[in-house]
Structures are given as structure tokens and as C-alpha cells.
Amino acid sequence: MNAPMPLExxxxxxxxxxxxxxxDHLAIQCGSTHWSFAELLHQTEQLAYQLATPGIGKGTRVALLAANDLPFVVVVHALMRLGAILVPLNVRLTQAELAWQLEDVQATFLCxxxxxxxxxxxxxxxxxxLTFLSLISDAQQNVGIADQPLVPAIALSGSLNLNDIQSIMYTSGTTGHPKGVLITYGMLCWGAIGSALTLEHHADDCWLACLPLFHVGGLTILMRSVINGISVNLHEKAAPEGINRAIIEDGVTIISVVAVILQRMLDDLDKHEHGARYPATLRCVLLGGGPAPRPLLERCAARGIPVVQTYGLTESCAQAATLLPGDALRKLGSAGRPLFPVQLRIFDEHQQPVALGQPGVIHLQGPTIxxxxxxxxxxxxxxxxNGWFSxxxxxxxxxxxxxxxxxxRSDLIISGGENVYPAEIESVLLSHSEVQEAGVCGSDDARWGQVPIAFVRLRTGSTTGSDELLTYATRFLARYKVPQAIYIVPEIPRNSAGKLLRRELARLIPR
Amino acid sequence: MNAPMPLExxxxxxxxxxxxxxxDHLAIQCGSTHWSFAELLHQTEQLAYQLATPGIGKGTRVALLAANDLPFVVVVHALMRLGAILVPLNVRLTQAELAWQLEDVQATFLCxxxxxxxxxxxxxxxxxxLTFLSLISDAQQNVGIADQPLVPAIALSGSLNLNDIQSIMYTSGTTGHPKGVLITYGMLCWGAIGSALTLEHHADDCWLACLPLFHVGGLTILMRSVINGISVNLHEKAAPEGINRAIIEDGVTIISVVAVILQRMLDDLDKHEHGARYPATLRCVLLGGGPAPRPLLERCAARGIPVVQTYGLTESCAQAATLLPGDALRKLGSAGRPLFPVQLRIFDEHQQPVALGQPGVIHLQGPTIxxxxxxxxxxxxxxxxNGWFSxxxxxxxxxxxxxxxxxxRSDLIISGGENVYPAEIESVLLSHSEVQEAGVCGSDDARWGQVPIAFVRLRTGSTTGSDELLTYATRFLARYKVPQAIYIVPEIPRNSAGKLLRRELARLIPR
Incomplete structure (x- = not known):
């Protein structure tokens, strides 16, 4: 009787x-280059015509191996105009890992x-x-493809469908074999909306992107920029000096970081001036990439830094839950409540809901999944x-x-039947004034099944020994949570997004 | 190969x-009553249980005849929890008109x-x-249904589907016979999102609702409140004194108005104090309901009132295009650009796009349509x-x-082959210092086909004659646009949303 509802x-x-x-609004600032939305659109259309020439179009899978720089951004938008599917590659992977991924995703082009x-x-x-396309940029930062004519003969798409696939992102691989996560336009759009409703939306917002654009936490910043009409301040590396300078000088209002970067930013800030503070323009430091160590949160709270803890993963298109700024102190250590489009439940191993306060596996549902x-x-x-993503x-x-x-769950240590959470032990070790970084993993044990083992990187020049750290940990942790050993190491293994790689830690245990 | 995309x-x-x-956040303030979101939810659930008892459930069509007050709001949300369809009735309609509409929509309940x-x-x-349900509210403002038990036996829906129908709104009927416009949850949601992305979204926003809640411009404020998590300041009548007091005292940040209300608000403001201004907390005066008279816009600009002109209709779930605050002065009189989810085209009578600057019929497309x-x-x-809504x-x-x-289009006057736009003539008449309201319509004419006729309501006490107004109009209007007659009347016919009823004007022409 009624008109049929549009399904797409x-x-x-x-x-x-x-x-x-x-x-004329600033779309992106990268180094000394400033592009307005009109300029970014112009660059995108020029490149889209070049990409169309060798046959890139609707559904073509195009892998991208590029630094956090303007060419990466232009490729992302050009592929969207062509309806092609972006496969962003992790620049830290080995040649063999990249080859495996390119085969796995059946990419036909590599930029x-x-x-x-x-x-x-x-x-x-x-x-x-694979057809190889070499991105070039001239002295004026114009992005192009080497040896490809610019033929504006095809019509570029002016719209997009929320059910279509925008990209395939391989999970960062902290556990198991990488797999390609399908990212739809709808996920990106609802994610940007959920984020804006939680963090507020101001016309003069400027979002600093220092996380890799090939991870979801970086790519989504580019999308939020064009959906919300706000600026991006793009950094090739998460170098604390450059980030701090941008926050103080470039009117950055929001920044996405992981704990290890935020820690380095604070260390850098301390160097310059005693008690230096960020300007009030910085209204949101979105902290993701894993449970945040409590000492870091307290350090930020003491300095009035508006840390907004968030929880998300590639499969939820980044931000799934976020702690509202007003709750930051009252709920220190929480990742807050699910975003507007997201539903969240905790289930036990039989997929049954658990009671409030009881741990279980986090499940998500909604258009950002x-x-x-x-x-x-x-x-x-x-x-x-049943429609819930585990x-x-x-x-x-x-x-x-x-x-x-x-x-x-794969990092959980079960010791003598007790659940031991590595993040809890790391948080205690990080609260020691001489500890710069800490990582904990499980080690097989004949008596307890598993026992926790800790790795620690000390502050430069520190002479603290592992015995002292063990004594310290014993003051805060139940007996079964105290690491069986604490190793002092020069580096803690992390992936390119700064996430701790606990699998790698296990390999460091001396046999 | 890939997982099937969810269609809903x-x-x-x-x-x-x-x-x-x-x-604990303020959801709604109405008179001296303040309800938090928790309180509004509680009221909603109590009422939903009562409504479920006589059989209201998924898809039930429930008509609502009620004032702009808390019971209206609670019914809206209660029906959403039951999956029932709201049919809001215009309280100004006659008994016969209401009966026709109730029959037309096949409502089974009337609250x-x-x-x-x-x-x-x-x-x-x-x-x-029709089953009649009488809404009651006690001294504590608790809303209920007379003689209905409160049986919390059924499970209320905790989610909603964007393709489902939330309400059926009869068009205000400025032209033709009323017809029921299907309003989906998706339209409401995308409308709220588009509005927030255009007007910004601040956590402390408070939206003043003085337009009838039975029209789309009022109902959508209730939805924006719960989607964006912001407060509503609800007024039963669009009385300028009450509105101005709320703006000055209650922290109102956004208000939706039509021209005639805004005019009265300014008149009231003038009474109190010479040069009185609204506080800076009022960041957006959303002006809709038809082309705004230029003199009003200039009067607001001179006082620094942040008028945001908007264009929309029931079929586009209110706001379809909006003039960004930054463009307000540069584009005075424009309704701006389409909202984020909306596409807009101007077509000629053969559904072909016209050139920029050429008039034609406005067509819309997108999830708010x-x-x-x-x-x-x-x-x-x-x-x-072809998917475009005319x-x-x-x-x-x-x-x-x-x-x-x-x-x-139905108001367009074609005189001697020339297009004459009533709003243009009204705007000129309104710029005369003695004119309070003006309306123009066409009258059949043997020589020209049609000629424009004007009706004017003068300021209280004014003795200006129609000859003087004609002379005035001649200074600003081409010969063929000058009204053939100007009648001075005590009242200009408007619908309950304050929109001019040009069809009614034609009936006032003396024969």
C-alpha cells in the first residue's frame, strides 16, 4: 500500500x-602545505582521472603503500570518486608479509x-x-601518477552508497593471522556521526592525525574531516616535538593518540618549561589503542589535559565506546559508554549476558560494525x-x-584457575617512577598452568633493578598476580599503531 | 563471497x-516543570504500559489531539517504545476536518x-x-491515561529500525487537500544529524520549541533532543513575552521560528528597553516556514541576532537547506545550501536541470525525504x-x-506572461514602517490573465492609507508587479504554524 522503502x-x-x-575552509595541513577543501577536491579529481586510465573503477582493489603524507590522502579520496576499494598496507611489514597480503586480497593495482x-x-x-603505479608530487605538492595521462573523459561519482565497501583493512595482527576487515561507507559515516555527537561538533575543529593512516584510527580522521567539514593536521610521524608544536601553534582542537605517544608528549612538554600546559583550544585528547595505564591518566588529570578514553577496533571502525569528558575523573580508567549508533553487551563463553560488574567478552552491534x-x-x-559481533x-x-x-581474551593469563589481566600488572609497574614502558605476558608453568612474566624499559639513566620492581609490585598486587620474573629490556615490542605486542613479548622469555 | 549487507x-x-x-541531564523544561532524561524515560515507560493494555502495539495508528505540553511529549516517546504510529492532529482543525483525517488515516485510537x-x-x-484515551496529569505532572491499569507485563522495545514509520503527518494544507506524509525513523535521525553538522552540536544546547508539536518543525525538536542529548524549552504558545524571557533567563541556545513570530519577538524586545539585545548564549535563530521578508532579516542583522534561514517541508522532515551563520550577511535572503544528507536540484517543467540563476521547481533526494x-x-x-522528490x-x-x-508554485502569479512572486511584493510592503503584516495573491483578470492583489495589516494606531502604500510599492516594483489593489485588513490568515495562507487571501477579495 505504501511506497517501498529504499533499501540502500x-x-x-x-x-x-x-x-x-x-x-575555502582548510581541509588539511601537512608540513608547510595548506589545502582548502576546494584544493583537495581539485587534487583528488586530477588523480582520479589518472587512476581511471589504466582501468581502475567500481570495485577495483587498489593497494596503497605510502607514508602519512598528502599523496596518501589524495589516493583515498580519488578511489572513493571511482568506487574502487582501498587496501591500505602497513609500511612496517616485511616484503614477504606484504606479498602474502596482496595475494590474499587479490589486489590488481599497487600505488x-x-x-x-x-x-x-x-x-x-x-x-x-599487480600493476604498479608510482605516486609523484611536484614542487607545488601536486599529486600525480608517473607516466599516466590526465584524461578527464570519465564521469566521477558524486555520491556514495552506505552499503558499499570503501576499504579492506587488515587487522594489525596483535593476535593470529591477519584478515581483511570489510569497511563500508556506512561504518565510516555512522562512526563520524557517533563521534561528533559524543565529542561535540564545532565548525572550527582541527583534528591532529599522527597515527598511521593505514590503520582505522588514522583513516577515520580523514573521513571525519570531510563528513563534518573540519580540518586535519597531518603528521608523518608521531614525534612528540612536532605534535606539541602543532597543538600550541596550529589551533588543534582534537588529537587521537595511544598511551605511549601521549606519554612521550608529556615528557617533551616537561622539557620545555616547568609546568607547561596545552592551550584551551585543545578540547579533546582521544586516547585509544588498549587499556590506558592509570598513572598516565592521573598525570594528565593533574595537568588539566582533557583526556577522553575510547575503546574500539578495526571491526568497529575505531571508536565504539567513549568516556564523556564530564565523566573523565569520576570514571578514571573506563572507556565510557557506547557511541550513539552502537549497542554493547558483555557475554559469557556461552553467549549469555553476564551481570553488571562481571567480566566477559565485549560484543557490539550497530551500523559501525x-x-x-x-x-x-x-x-x-x-x-x-545472533547479530552480535564478538x-x-x-x-x-x-x-x-x-x-x-x-x-x-587471547592475552588473558590463567594462573592456578585465577584470571590474571596483563594490563593490570602493567599499570602497577608503570606507576613506578623509574619505569618508562612495561609489558606482561603469560608463560607456561608446570604448577600453575601459566604465570605472569613482566618486561620493563627503564627511564634513561635509571639503575633500578628488577628485585626492587618486584618488591614494589608485591605491595600492590595479589600474590598470584605478581610476575614470576621481571626482565629489564632496551625496547618493548609494539606495532605501528603503538599497540603493545604481547605475543612478541613471550618470545623474549629466556629459555 | 562476502557476508550479506544488512538491509535495515x-x-x-x-x-x-x-x-x-x-x-540527570535536563531533557525538557515546560513552565515550572523540569524533567531529566531519566524522568522523561520513566514517564514514557509508565504511559507505554498503559497504552499497551487496550492493545496499542507495533503498527497501531494512534491519533493525538493535544496542546504543546508535557503529555504530548510523553505520548510521542511512549508510542516509539511500542512501535506504534503517531498521527498528530492539528488542534485548529474543525470537528469535520478532524473526522475526515481520522477516517483517512484509519486511526484506531485517539488520545x-x-x-x-x-x-x-x-x-x-x-x-x-476509534477508541478514545484521555490523557491526565496529576499535581506532580505525572502523565497517565484515565481508567487504564499500569501493567508492566509487556517488554518495551529498546531499539528502532530506520525504515519503520514513526508518524504520519498531514501536510499543513496551504494548498490542495491534506495528505498523510510518511515519516520514518531514518528521516528523523538523518535530519537531526544534518542539522547538528550544519548548526554545530554543543553538549549544553537548549532548543526552544514554540511551534506546534503536531507540525514537523515542532516534532523534530523533540527528536533532536533525544538524538543529540540536548534540552528542550517547551512553550504552549508562541507568545513573544514568554519566548523572550526564556531566551534571556533559561540559557536557550537555539530557537525555531517563523517570520511572524520573530517579528513579534523583536517588537516585544523593543518595548522593554531601548536597544535591548539577546544574550550571546542564543547562538542560532532558525527561521523557516517560507521565504523571509528582507526587512526582517535586516532588522535582525542590525541587532546582531544570529538568524539562520532554512528551507524545508513536511516531506523533507523539516530542514532541507540552511544558510550557514558565516554566510548570513553575504547571502541575505538565501536559504543556503542543502544539509549533509540532502541533494538538491532545480528542474524545469520537463524535469530537466536548469542553469544556475534560472528559476525552476526545487527537487530533493536523500534519507531525510x-x-x-x-x-x-x-x-x-x-x-x-527518477528518485527526485518535487x-x-x-x-x-x-x-x-x-x-x-x-x-x-501554486502561489505563483502569471501576469501578462510574466512570473510574479507574491513573496517579493510582500517583502516590499513589509519594508514600509507602518506595515505589520502583508499577504499577496493573484486575482483573475480579463486583460493580464492574473494580477497581484495585496492585503496589509497596519501597526496599531496607524492611519496610513492604501494609496500611500501603492505609491510606496511603485518605487520598488516593476509596473507589472505593483498590486492592482491594496486592502487594509484587521488580520492576515495564517495556519497554526504561522505560515501565510494565500488561498484564504483570495477569498477576501471583494467581488
Whole structure:
């Protein structure tokens, strides 16, 4: 009787709309280059025409191996105009790992910038399916493809469909074999909306991006910029000096960081001037990438830094839960409440809801959650239960429904039948004044099944010994949580997003 | 190969989510009553249980005849928890008009508050299909249904589906016969998002609602409150004194108005103190309901009132295009650019796009546009062309793509082959210092086909004659646009949303 409902939601292409609405508004600042939305759109369209020439179009899988720089950004938007699927590659992977991923995703094109050109051309020689496209940029920062004519003959898409796939992002691989997560336009859009409703939306917002753009935490900043019509301040590296300078000088209002970067930012800030503070323009320090160590949160609270803890993963298109600024002190250590479009439940191992306060596996549902993994129906099926996506992360909700993330389930140490959460032990070790970084993993043990083992990087020049640290830990931790050994090491293994790699830690245990 | 995409987007119920996230945050202030989101949720759930008892559930069509007061708000949210469809009735309609509409929409329940109880019970006696439910509220403002037990036996829905129908709103009927516009949850949600992205979203926003809640411009404020987690300041009447007091005393940040209300607000402000201004907390005066007279816009600009002109209609769930505050002076009189989810085109009578600057019919597309009219497939079909909804409004886009709304197509006067826009003539008359209100319509004419006729309400005590006004108009208008007659009348016919009723004007022409 009524008109049929449209099953697919179509929206104007976000960059096109941003450039129509605010052509002169700053879209992106990277080094000394400043591009307005109109300029970014122009660059995007030029590149899209070049990419179309060798046959990139709707559904083409295009891998991208490039630094956090303007060419990366232009490729992202150009592929969206062509309806092609972006496969961003982790620049830290080995040649063999990259080749495996390119084969796994069946990419037919590989774009790279000058920095990664040699690696990319070698990969293209190795994999005959792959066409190699070399990104170049001239002295005026114009981004193009080497040896490709600019033929504006095709019509670029001015809209996008929320059910379409925008990219395939391989999970950072802190556990298990990497798999390609399908990222839809809808996930990106609802994520940006949920974020804006939680963090507020101001027309003069400027979001600092120092996380890798090939991870979801970086890529989503580019999307929030064009959806919300706000500026991006892009950094190639998460160097604390450059970040602090941008916050103080460039009007940055929001920054996404992980704990280890935030720690280094504070250390750098301390160097310059005693008691230096960030300006009031910085209204949100979005802290993700794993449970935050309590000492860091307290250090920020003491300095009035507006830390907003967040929990998310590639499969939830970054931010899934966020602690509202007003709750930051009252709920220190919590990742807050789910974003507007997200539903969150804690289930036990039988997929039954647990009581408030009880730990279990965090499950998510909503339009920011991936429809599944690329060509891995069995893995997708295992990840979903009655429409709920199992994150594999352990956590609990307090009596007010605030999420506390404990650990990856795969990182959980079960010692003598007791659950031991590595993050809890790390937090205690990090509260010691001489400890710079800490990582804890489980080690097989004949008597207890598993026991916790800790690795610690000390502050420069420190002479603290592991015995002193063990004594310290014993003051704060139940007997079964105290590490069986604490090793002092020069470096703690992390992935390119700064996340601790606990699997790698286990390999460091002396046999 | 990939997992099937979900065809329907489900979200947590907005009020439930708001009450979970910010239980103590002010949800609504009405008179001396202040309800938090937790209190509003409690009221809603109590009423939902009562409504469920006589059988209101998924898909039930429930008409509501009530004043702009708390019972109206509670019914809206209670029906959403039951999945029932709200049919808000215009309280200004006659008994016969209401009966026609109740029959047309096939409502099975009619809720009314004490004020409209007599009308409603008469309608229920007249229409045997209809069950009458009388809304009561006690001294503590608790809202309930007379003689209905409170049985919390059923499970209330905690989520909603964006494709489902939330309400059926009869168009205000400035032209033609009323028809029921289907309003989906998706329209409301995307409308709130588009509005927040355009107007910014601040956690401490408070939106003043003085437009009738039975019109889309009022109802959407209730939705924006629960979606964005912000407060509503509800007024039963658009009385300028009460509105001005709320703006000055209650921290109102946004208000939705139509021109005639804004005019009265300024007049009232003038009475109190010479040069009185609104506080800086008022950051957005959203002005809709038809093309705004230029003199009013200039009067506001001179006082620093942040007027944001908007264009929308029931079928676009209110706001479709909005002039960004930064463009207000540069584009005076424009309705700005389409909201984030909306696409806008100007087509000629053959559904072909016209050039920039050329007038034509405004067409819209996107998730805020209705899927159609209730049980009127042929009307729905006529309104859509290749997925574009024809608004029936005339307008043009300037060289920067900014929308200028001219008039309803049905109000257009064609005189000697020339298009004459009533709003343009009204704007000139309103710029005369003695004119309070003006309305223009066409009258059949043997020589010119049609000629414009004007009606004017003068300021209290004014002795200006129509000859003087004619002379004045001649100074600003081309010969063919000058009204053939100007009648001075005590009242200009308007609908309950304050929109000018030009059809009614034509009836005032002396024969």
C-alpha cells in the first residue's frame, strides 16, 4: 500500500559536499602545505582521472603503500570518486608479509609514493597480477601518477552508497593471522556521526592525525574531516616535538593518540618549561589503542589535559565506546559508554549476558560494525552470534553501564584457575617512577598452568633493578598476580599503531 | 563471497540511550516543570504500559489531539517504545476536518489531553472504529491515561529500525487537500544529524520549541533532543513575552521560528528597553516556514541576532537547506545550501536541470525525504521523478549554489506572461514602517490573465492609507508587479504554524 522503502541509503560524496559548502575552509595541513577543501577536491579529481586510465573503477582493489603524507590522502579520496576499494598496507611489514597480503586480497593495482617505491616495484615484479603505479608530487605538492595521462573523459561519482565497501583493512595482527576487515561507507559515516555527537561538533575543529593512516584510527580522521567539514593536521610521524608544536601553534582542537605517544608528549612538554600546559583550544585528547595505564591518566588529570578514553577496533571502525569528558575523573580508567549508533553487551563463553560488574567478552552491534571479513565466511560466522559481533576483548560494565576494558581474551593469563589481566600488572609497574614502558605476558608453568612474566624499559639513566620492581609490585598486587620474573629490556615490542605486542613479548622469555 | 549487507539499520531507542548516557541531564523544561532524561524515560515507560493494555502495539495508528505540553511529549516517546504510529492532529482543525483525517488515516485510537477532551470524545462517538484515551496529569505532572491499569507485563522495545514509520503527518494544507506524509525513523535521525553538522552540536544546547508539536518543525525538536542529548524549552504558545524571557533567563541556545513570530519577538524586545539585545548564549535563530521578508532579516542583522534561514517541508522532515551563520550577511535572503544528507536540484517543467540563476521547481533526494504519502500511491508517484522528490516550490541556485526560494508554485502569479512572486511584493510592503503584516495573491483578470492583489495589516494606531502604500510599492516594483489593489485588513490568515495562507487571501477579495 505504501511506497517501498529504499533499501540502500545514498549520500553526496563527502569531499564534494565539503568543497561545495566550504570551498575555502582548510581541509588539511601537512608540513608547510595548506589545502582548502576546494584544493583537495581539485587534487583528488586530477588523480582520479589518472587512476581511471589504466582501468581502475567500481570495485577495483587498489593497494596503497605510502607514508602519512598528502599523496596518501589524495589516493583515498580519488578511489572513493571511482568506487574502487582501498587496501591500505602497513609500511612496517616485511616484503614477504606484504606479498602474502596482496595475494590474499587479490589486489590488481599497487600505488606507492617515492619513499616506498622500491619495495612496491619489487612486489609488482614478484606478483604478475599487480600493476604498479608510482605516486609523484611536484614542487607545488601536486599529486600525480608517473607516466599516466590526465584524461578527464570519465564521469566521477558524486555520491556514495552506505552499503558499499570503501576499504579492506587488515587487522594489525596483535593476535593470529591477519584478515581483511570489510569497511563500508556506512561504518565510516555512522562512526563520524557517533563521534561528533559524543565529542561535540564545532565548525572550527582541527583534528591532529599522527597515527598511521593505514590503520582505522588514522583513516577515520580523514573521513571525519570531510563528513563534518573540519580540518586535519597531518603528521608523518608521531614525534612528540612536532605534535606539541602543532597543538600550541596550529589551533588543534582534537588529537587521537595511544598511551605511549601521549606519554612521550608529556615528557617533551616537561622539557620545555616547568609546568607547561596545552592551550584551551585543545578540547579533546582521544586516547585509544588498549587499556590506558592509570598513572598516565592521573598525570594528565593533574595537568588539566582533557583526556577522553575510547575503546574500539578495526571491526568497529575505531571508536565504539567513549568516556564523556564530564565523566573523565569520576570514571578514571573506563572507556565510557557506547557511541550513539552502537549497542554493547558483555557475554559469557556461552553467549549469555553476564551481570553488571562481571567480566566477559565485549560484543557490539550497530551500523559501525563490519559486515564481516573478506572471503572468509567461516571466520565471519564465528565472529557473530545472533547479530552480535564478538570483539574477543574482555571487559565489564559497572553499575552505571560504563565499560572497563580488561584485556584481549587471547592475552588473558590463567594462573592456578585465577584470571590474571596483563594490563593490570602493567599499570602497577608503570606507576613506578623509574619505569618508562612495561609489558606482561603469560608463560607456561608446570604448577600453575601459566604465570605472569613482566618486561620493563627503564627511564634513561635509571639503575633500578628488577628485585626492587618486584618488591614494589608485591605491595600492590595479589600474590598470584605478581610476575614470576621481571626482565629489564632496551625496547618493548609494539606495532605501528603503538599497540603493545604481547605475543612478541613471550618470545623474549629466556629459555 | 562476502557476508550479506544488512538491509535495515537498527539503532538503540534514542530516549533510552539518552537516559543511559546522561540520566540527570535536563531533557525538557515546560513552565515550572523540569524533567531529566531519566524522568522523561520513566514517564514514557509508565504511559507505554498503559497504552499497551487496550492493545496499542507495533503498527497501531494512534491519533493525538493535544496542546504543546508535557503529555504530548510523553505520548510521542511512549508510542516509539511500542512501535506504534503517531498521527498528530492539528488542534485548529474543525470537528469535520478532524473526522475526515481520522477516517483517512484509519486511526484506531485517539488520545487527547484535558483541553481537547470534549472534541476528542465527540469524535470517538462519531467514529465507531476509534477508541478514545484521555490523557491526565496529576499535581506532580505525572502523565497517565484515565481508567487504564499500569501493567508492566509487556517488554518495551529498546531499539528502532530506520525504515519503520514513526508518524504520519498531514501536510499543513496551504494548498490542495491534506495528505498523510510518511515519516520514518531514518528521516528523523538523518535530519537531526544534518542539522547538528550544519548548526554545530554543543553538549549544553537548549532548543526552544514554540511551534506546534503536531507540525514537523515542532516534532523534530523533540527528536533532536533525544538524538543529540540536548534540552528542550517547551512553550504552549508562541507568545513573544514568554519566548523572550526564556531566551534571556533559561540559557536557550537555539530557537525555531517563523517570520511572524520573530517579528513579534523583536517588537516585544523593543518595548522593554531601548536597544535591548539577546544574550550571546542564543547562538542560532532558525527561521523557516517560507521565504523571509528582507526587512526582517535586516532588522535582525542590525541587532546582531544570529538568524539562520532554512528551507524545508513536511516531506523533507523539516530542514532541507540552511544558510550557514558565516554566510548570513553575504547571502541575505538565501536559504543556503542543502544539509549533509540532502541533494538538491532545480528542474524545469520537463524535469530537466536548469542553469544556475534560472528559476525552476526545487527537487530533493536523500534519507531525510519521505518514502511517500500514506495509501496514495498515485500521489506519491506524481511527486517523484527518477528518485527526485518535487517540492512544488519555486527557487533558483546562485552561482555559488546557494538556494533562493521564490514561492510555492501554486502561489505563483502569471501576469501578462510574466512570473510574479507574491513573496517579493510582500517583502516590499513589509519594508514600509507602518506595515505589520502583508499577504499577496493573484486575482483573475480579463486583460493580464492574473494580477497581484495585496492585503496589509497596519501597526496599531496607524492611519496610513492604501494609496500611500501603492505609491510606496511603485518605487520598488516593476509596473507589472505593483498590486492592482491594496486592502487594509484587521488580520492576515495564517495556519497554526504561522505560515501565510494565500488561498484564504483570495477569498477576501471583494467581488
Amino acid at each position: 541509503t545514498s549520500l553526496p560524496n563527502w569531499l564534494v559536499r565539503a568543497a561545495e559548502n566550504q570551498p 606507492s609514493d617515492a619513499r616506498y617505491g622500491e619495495t612496491a616495484s619489487q612486489l609488482a615484479r614478484e606478483l604478475p597480477r 563490519t559486515p564481516g571479513y573478506d572471503h572468509r565466511p567461516e571466520v565471519t560466522e564465528r565472529a557473530f552470534h 570483539t574477543g576483548d574482555l571487559g565489564y560494565l559497572d553499575e552505571e553501564g560504563y565499560l572497563y576494558v580488561l584485556d584481549r | 539499520t537498527s539503532l538503540p531507542n534514542w530516549l533510552v540511550r539518552a537516559a543511559e548516557n546522561q540520566p 487527547s489531553d484535558a483541553r481537547y477532551g470534549e472534541t476528542a470524545s465527540q469524535l470517538a462517538r462519531e467514529l465507531p472504529r 519521505t518514502p511517500g504519502y500514506d495509501h496514495r500511491p498515485e500521489v506519491t508517484e506524481r511527486a517523484f521523478h 517540492t512544488g516550490d519555486l527557487g533558483y541556485l546562485d552561482e555559488e549554489g546557494y538556494l533562493y526560494v521564490l514561492d510555492r
